Amino acid sequence: MRNVVAALLYLFPARFRREFGNDMLATFNERWREQPGVRTAMRTVLDLARSAAQEHLCHPSASSVRPEGDKLVSIFLQDLRYALRTLLRSRGFTAVALVTLALGIGLNTAMFSIANAVLWRSLPFPHAEQLVQVGEVDAHDRSSYWGASYPNLEDWRARSTSFEYLAGVMRDDHILREGAEPVHIFGLAVSHEFFPALGVAAAMGRVFTEAEDRKGTAPVIVISHQMWTRRLASDPAVLGRAIRFGDTAYTVIGVMPAGFEYRRAEYWTLLGQVIEPHFQTHRNVWVLDTVARLRAGKTPADAQREVEAIAAQIRRDHPEVRRDQVVSVTLLSTQLSHDLRPALLVLLGAVGFVLLIVCGNLAGLMLVRGTGRAREMAIRTALGVGGSRLIRQLLTESALLAGAGGVLGIGLAWWATRSISLLTKDPRLLDVPIDATVLGFAAAVTAGTTVLFGVAPAIRATRVDASEALKSGARAGGSRERGRAQRFLVVAEVALCLTLLAGAGLLVKSFRRVLEVNPGFRSEGLVSMRIALPLRYSTATAVSVFYRQLVDRLKAIPGVSDATIASALPISGGDPNGDISIAGRPSSAGELGAASFRRVMPNYFELLGIPLVRGRWFDERDDGSRGRPVIINANFARHFWPNSDAIGQVIRIGPQDSNAWLTIVGVVGDVKQSGLEMNSPFSVYEPLATGASGRFEVAVRTAGEPDNLLAPVRKELRALEPGLLVENLETMSQRITGNIAPRRLNLLLFGLFAVLALLLSAVGLYGVVAYAARQRTQEFGIRMALGAQPGDVLRLVLGEGLKLVLAGVCIGLIATLSLAHLMTGLLFGVAPTDPATLAAVAMLLAVVALSACWLPAQRATRIGPVDALRSE
Amino acid sequence: MANALKPADFHILLALAEGPCHGYGIMKEVERESNGDVRLEIGSLYRLLARLLEAGWIEEAEGDERRRSFRLSRNGRRVLKAEAARLAGLVDLVRARKLLPESGS
Numbered sequence: 020m021r022n023v024v025a026a027l028l029y030l031f032p033a034r035f036r037r038e039f040g041n042d043m044l045a046t047f048n049e050r051w052r053e054q055p056g057v058r059t060a061m062r063t064v065l066d067l068a069r070s071a072a073q074e075h076l077c078h079p080s081a082s083s084v085r086p087e088g089d090k091l092v093s094i095f096l097q098d099l100r101y102a103l104r105t106l107l108r109s110r111g112f113t114a115v116a117l118v119t120l121a122l123g124i125g126l127n128t129a130m131f132s133i134a135n136a137v138l139w140r141s142l143p144f145p146h147a148e149q150l151v152q153v154g155e156v157d158a159h160d161r162s163s164y165w166g167a168s169y170p171n172l173e174d175w176r177a178r179s180t181s182f183e184y185l186a187g188v189m190r191d192d193h194i195l196r197e198g199a200e201p202v203h204i205f206g207l208a209v210s211h212e213f214f215p216a217l218g219v220a221a222a223m224g225r226v227f228t229e230a231e232d233r234k235g236t237a238p239v240i241v242i243s244h245q246m247w248t249r250r251l252a253s254d255p256a257v258l259g260r261a262i263r264f265g266d267t268a269y270t271v272i273g274v275m276p277a278g279f280e281y282r283r284a285e286y287w288t289l290l291g292q293v294i295e296p297h298f299q300t301h302r303n304v305w306v307l308d309t310v311a312r313l314r315a316g317k318t319p320a321d322a323q324r325e326v327e328a329i330a331a332q333i334r335r336d337h338p339e340v341r342r343d344q345v346v347s348v349t350l351l352s353t354q355l356s357h358d359l360r361p362a363l364l365v366l367l368g369a370v371g372f373v374l375l376i377v378c379g380n381l382a383g384l385m386l387v388r389g390t391g392r393a394r395e396m397a398i399r400t401a402l403g404v405g406g407s408r409l410i411r412q413l414l415t416e417s418a419l420l421a422g423a424g425g426v427l428g429i430g431l432a433w434w435a436t437r438s439i440s441l442l443t444k445d446p447r448l449l450d451v452p453i454d455a456t457v458l459g460f461a462a463a464v465t466a467g468t469t470v471l472f473g474v475a476p477a478i479r480a481t482r483v484d485a486s487e488a489l490k491s492g493a494r495a496g497g498s499r500e501r502g503r504a505q506r507f508l509v510v511a512e513v514a515l516c517l518t519l520l521a522g523a524g525l526l527v528k529s530f531r532r533v534l535e536v537n538p539g540f541r542s543e544g545l546v547s548m549r550i551a552l553p554l555r556y557s558t559a560t561a562v563s564v565f566y567r568q569l570v571d572r573l574k575a576i577p578g579v580s581d582a583t584i585a586s587a588l589p590i591s592g593g594d595p596n597g598d599i600s601i602a603g604r605p606s607s608a609g610e611l612g613a614a615s616f617r618r619v620m621p622n623y624f625e626l627l628g629i630p631l632v633r634g635r636w637f638d639e640r641d642d643g644s645r646g647r648p649v650i651i652n653a654n655f656a657r658h659f660w661p662n663s664d665a666i667g668q669v670i671r672i673g674p675q676d677s678n679a680w681l682t683i684v685g686v687v688g689d690v691k692q693s694g695l696e697m698n699s700p701f702s703v704y705e706p707l708a709t710g711a712s713g714r715f716e717v718a719v720r721t722a723g724e725p726d727n728l729l730a731p732v733r734k735e736l737r738a739l740e741p742g743l744l745v746e747n748l749e750t751m752s753q754r755i756t757g758n759i760a761p762r763r764l765n766l767l768l769f770g771l772f773a774v775l776a777l778l779l780s781a782v783g784l785y786g787v788v789a790y791a792a793r794q795r796t797q798e799f800g801i802r803m804a805l806g807a808q809p810g811d812v813l814r815l816v817l818g819e820g821l822k823l824v825l826a827g828v829c830i831g832l833i834a835t836l837s838l839a840h841l842m843t844g845l846l847f848g849v850a851p852t853d854p855a856t857l858a859a860v861a862m863l864l865a866v867v868a869l870s871a872c873w874l875p876a877q878r879a880t881r882i883g884p885v886d887a888l889r890s891e
Numbered sequence: 892m893a894n895a896l897k898p899a900d901f902h903i904l905l906a907l908a909e910g911p912c913h914g915y916g917i918m919k920e921v922e923r924e925s926n927g928d929v930r931l932e933i934g935s936l937y938r939l940l941a942r943l944l945e946a947g948w949i950e951e952a953e954g955d956e957r958r959r960s961f962r963l964s965r966n967g968r969r970v971l972k973a974e975a976a977r978l979a980g981l982v983d984l985v986r987a988r989k990l991l992p993e994s995g996s
Contacts, residue, residue: 024933039937045958046914047933063932070934 020051020060022458023429027064030071057434064430068423072107075100098415105416112388113420116381119779120424120468123377125431126370126772127464132436132457134363137356137447140456143278145218149313150351153185153326155305155344165344166305169290169298171333176212178329181322183314184216187290187307193264194551194744197250201744203551204250206286208293209310214241216312217281224258224273232291239289240269244277246285262286266554282355283446301674302333302340303598310351323348338607341598356447361844362765368841369522369772372515374464376776378471379512380783383505385417385476387790410477417473418466425465429453432461443764479504502794505787506823509780513827513868514834516773516780520860521835523773525846526766528856532848533759539690540589541628545718545751546725546732547588552713553742562711565740570620572739573719576731581720583626584707585619588716589690590751590758597673599701601659602680614655614672614701615692618710624650624687626720632656634666634685642708650685655701672703681705694758696847718751725750765845777864781871788820789875799882809880816879820872827868828861896974899939902929904948904963904971911952911962914940943967 024047028040047063106113141147153175157163167175169187176185191208194201207213211227220226226241240262242251251257261268269288290307298306313322326346334340353360389396396409436451443449556562566584573582587594594615600606621637623629632653641648649670656665668683681703692702707715721728729748736743747754756763792799799812839851849856896904899921906912906920914936922930931939940961943949948967952960963971985991 035937035941039941042914042958043933043937046918046936049915050918050933062930063934066932067934070938074938 020055020433020453021048022455023060023426023433023453024063024067026458027067027071027426030068031074035074057437060433061430064426068426072103075103076107094411095415098412099419101412102416102419106419109388112384116384116420117424117427119377119380120421121427121431122775123370123374124421124425124428124461124464124468125435126428126775127374128428128432128453128457128461129435130363130367130370131460132432132451132453133439133448134367135456135460136451137359138363142352142355143280146312147352148350149183149315150217151311151313151319151322151348152351152354153182153309153311153322153346153348155330156347158343158345161345161347164347167307167309168302168304169294169307170300170302171330172307172309174333175326175329178332179322179325181313181317181325183312184212185309185311186210186212186216187309188213189290189294189307191288191293195250196263196553201551201553201742202250203744203746204246204285205283206288207282207284208288208290210290213287213310216310218312219275219279221273222276224271226273227287227289232289234292234296236289236292238267238269238292239272240286241273241275242271242286243275243279243284247274250285266557297674302337303674311348319348319350341610342607358761359445359447362761365522365842365845366765366768366772369519369769372519373772373776373779374468375471376512376515376779376783378468379508379515380779380786381420381472382476383508383783383786385472386479386505386508387786389476389479413477414469414473417477418469421465421469421473424468425461428465429458429461432457442767443760445761475504502791505790509784509787509823510827510830512780512783513824513864514831516776517828517831517861517864518835518838519769519773519776520864521831521839521857522842523766523770524856524860525839525842525849525851525853526769528849528853529845529847530759530762530766533695533762536691536695538589538695538755539629539688542751542755544721544723544725545627546721546728546748547716547718547751547754548732548736548748549716549746550714550736551744551746553740555742556713559711562713563708566620566707566711566715569717569736569739572735573717573732576719576728576735578721578723578728578731579719580722581622581626583620583623583718584715585623585718586617586707586710586712586715587692588718588754589627589692590694590754591692591716594692599659600671602669602671611659612701614651614703616672616703616705617692618705618707618712620707623704623718626718627690629690630688632686632688633664634683636685637704637706641706647679647681647709648684648706649681650687650704651683652689652702653686654689655703656683656686658701670703695755696759696762725752762847777867780864781867784820784823784868785871785874787823788816788872789878791819792816792875792879796879796882799879803882812880812882813876816876817869817872820869820876824865824868824872828864831864832857832861896970898925899929899931899935900943901971901974903931903936903939903943904967904974907949907961907963908968908971911960913958913960917961 021044025044028036028043031040050059050063142150144150154167155165155171157165167187172185172187176182179185187210189208190205192203192205195204209227211229211232214220214226221241222244224241227239230236231239242257242262247253247257251260254260257271257274260271262271263269294306298304311322313319323346326348330346334342399409400406433453436453439451440449552562552565556565570582570584573579594617596613596615599611599614601611604611619637621639621641624631624636633656634650637648637650651665651670659665660668665683665686669680670683671677671680673679687704690702691697719725719728719732729750733745733748736745749757799807799815802812803809835857836852843851902921902925903917905924906917909920912920914933917940918931918933918936940949944951944961947964948970949961950964950967952962982991
């Protein structure tokens with residue numbers, strides 16, 4: 020903001036700025052320190068612009084004495100003053116131009132600042148361009164990222180020469196019970212190379228050593244500055260303090276500097292200490308992410324070639340390793356934002372289109388103004404003012420307009436990037452600075468805009484035949500040529516607008532398709548929550564007893580018909596999964612694919628409304644004492660036993676050397692386990708009683724309004740066990756809404772841009788048709804005097820508009836068809852060239868456009884012949 | 892001196908009647924004494940200060956090196972007093988017409 024004010028000071032006359040500039044900045048700094056915020060920013064910017072203008076107008080003498088002695092500068096100042104006066108005189112035009120420019124430049128600046136912060140700004144680590152992520156991806160679909168297994172990572176590290184550091188990273192979240200309430204906080208388990216790889220040292224204490232990175236060493240933890248200040252009250256004696264997670268006490272050995280941020284982790288534990296032992300030996304579990312620093316001079320491609328060769332050797336040495344994967348080495352900065360990239364780029368394109376439409380509209384307005392000022396230009400030409408001087412004068416006007424629009428636009432962008440928190444919770448989108456790069460972009464856009472909407476009209480406006488213009492009174496010569504330019508602009512605007520509308524239409528349709536997806540269970544009347552038990556429930560028996568009590572207490576709440584517990588409910592994601600093996604069907608690891616598994620209570624299926632296809636549900640006797648019964652989903656059964664019965668078949672989910680064989684007793688309907696947009700692959704359910712755990716999810720069914728249950732459920736949970744950590748207590752429809760939030764945000768923003776484009780184009784079209792109709796007033800008058808009916812005139816004017824709209828729609832359709840594939844990644848269940856959508860938006864655009872023509876057409880029919888003839 | 896002062900000018904002069912003050916102090920004082928009716932952002936503030944300096948109603952006071960302070964000149968104090976007297980006269984007139992409650996009684 021300070022930079023903005025400093026830049027705005029250049030609007031003032033140099034003398035004034037020299038005298039008061041520093042003072043004004045100092046004063047602003049003080050004010051900003053006490054009252055930062057959108058209001059202060061807007062007020063200051065507007066006030067600076069206004070007072071700078073007044074200062075120029077009130078003291079023309081100050082600059083016309085030519086203190087600089089520089090002719091060019093004084094000409095420029097003269098132009099500027101003249102432009103300012105002209106613009107202030109036609110306030111309506113100036114206001115319309117400023118608002119549309121501010122919108123166009125503001126939206127572009129806002130989108131750019133987000134894209135810049137998320138996609139292009141380098142990570143805040145030294146030599147961030149050397150940071151990469153190494154991992155295995157699906158050989159057939161490289162966008163499907165698997166990660167790395169612990170032994171593979173060890174081998175890559177030991178045998179490769181491309182990396183200075185190669186660190187494994189694993190999610191490691193815990194429940195912190197330091198304060199009054201337990202809190203669920205997120206951290207990462209990392210190898211000791213992690214901090215050296217990022218090139219960041221601890222602010223207090225130290226980071227991990229290699230010697231600590233193994234089982235059997237004393238547990239240590241490094242915490243973030245935020246965790247130190249927010250969770251541990253900035254304890255000055257924090258180093259050496261013990262933090263308990265579960266039954267392990269970790270000794271704090273270091274605090275990272277403020278501002279050090281990686282995937283929102285609040286703390287870091289050592290991978291070698293916390294990783295489960297069986298993950299250390301299995302190559303077919305992709306539990307790790309990686310961070311690596313390339314050696315100087317190595318490129319990601321070098322590293323990829325080298326690691327791929329190592330991986331091929333691993334596959335030869337270990338036949339159990341899955342084969343349909345390849346290694347991919349990508350820049351870390353790309354990897355941290357790859358899910359947002361397609362949407363951001365498409366939205367950036369969309370606002371670019373909006374800006375082009377804005378330019379089109381303004382160019383149209385300038386052309387009309389040019390007509391009005393033809394006389395002025397003619398007089399000035401006749402008085403001997405050169406053409407280039409006139410063009411410069413007109414361009415100064417455009418630049419002044421664009422500049423003011425740009426300043427307002429930056430204000431708008433500033434406000435927009437701060438208000439986006441109303442629409443999304445994604446932390447990457449929340450902290451978006453308006454920095455020098457963004458200001459540079461805004462300046463470039465402003466300059467580009469000036470050229471786009473200012474140059475052609477300026478050249479055209481000055482190309483008048485002086486004697487003709489003066490002779491013909493108010494009407495200028497060359498109006499036919501000017502009309503052609505305007506029509507071209509309108510056609511272009513309509514075409515751009517159609518492309519945007521088509522994109523919005525496709526997103527709307529995708530959104531509806533997502534909402535129509537059958538989740539596989541009845542989502543209405545459900546309340547869901549995630550629960551973690553306090554530590555004292557340490558035995559399976561204690562946990563099972565708690566399960567029973569919890570269900571009974573919840574069922575006793577008035578309005579609740581049933582309650583159930585599962586390791587995870589649908590639409591939660593992050594399922595544990597394992598390779599499928601089938602008894603009597605020998606296969607190599609991973610050959611048959613993987614299945615996710617969850618543990619559920621016997622009443623789970625009935626309560627959620629998941630239908631039983633074959634076999635039976637679990638019952639109370641399935642407690643692990645008599646074999647291991649499982650229920651699978653219909654897709655699983657169809658895929659592996661298309662022509663026979665799955666019931667009674669024996670399968671195994673997980674590593675091939677385990678001996679945990681499971682017997683299928685039932686088949687249930689497919690459920691969207693990890694989100695509406697994900698396919699339901701293969702699911703396996705086990706009875707909850709076979710693996711009681713202190714972390715689980717609860718679903719409550721009601722016949723009434725689930726919203727009314729949230730408070731009573733929370734109260735009941737508190738009463739039952741005050742030490743419970745309850746998270747995500749919400750209705751199932753809220754959970755589903757949260758699941759599709761990113762899609763909703765895309766739709767909202769793109770839709771907003773499309774509506775804006777539609778309005779702007781309609782205004783532009785109205786302007787051109789109205790102008791053309793006014794030019795033909797005389798003609799209409801004569802026609803009507805000769806007996807033409809109002810309907811004929813109406814048809815004439817509408818026909819003119821219709822021609823433009825049709826041309827625009829046709830060009831727009833071609834453009835849409837060639838651009839549509841860019842949106843493929845954002846769509847769901849609809850082709851990017853969906854004919855129904857294209858037809859619908861073309862209709863919508865045609866209707867709106869014709870309505871915009873209707874008004875001037877109506878007006879034209881009401882012309883009395885006499886008035887018309889007198890209008891000359 | 893018969894002409895009414897503009898409210899913003901009057902408030903700036905009034906703010907400086909207390910003693911020398913720097914820009915931000917004037918900004919806050921003006922807002923406070925007008926009960927928030929008059930808010931001067933930096934652009935307007937310094938434009939007005941420049942005019943008042945030019946008219947010789949205020950002058951620079953010794954401030955610290957980072958920012959300048961201003962104070963009322965003798966002429967400015969006279970202007971302020973004249974304006975205050977004019978306003979007081981107006982208030983008496985208003986009272987006489989029974990538009991405001993009598994003060995002090």
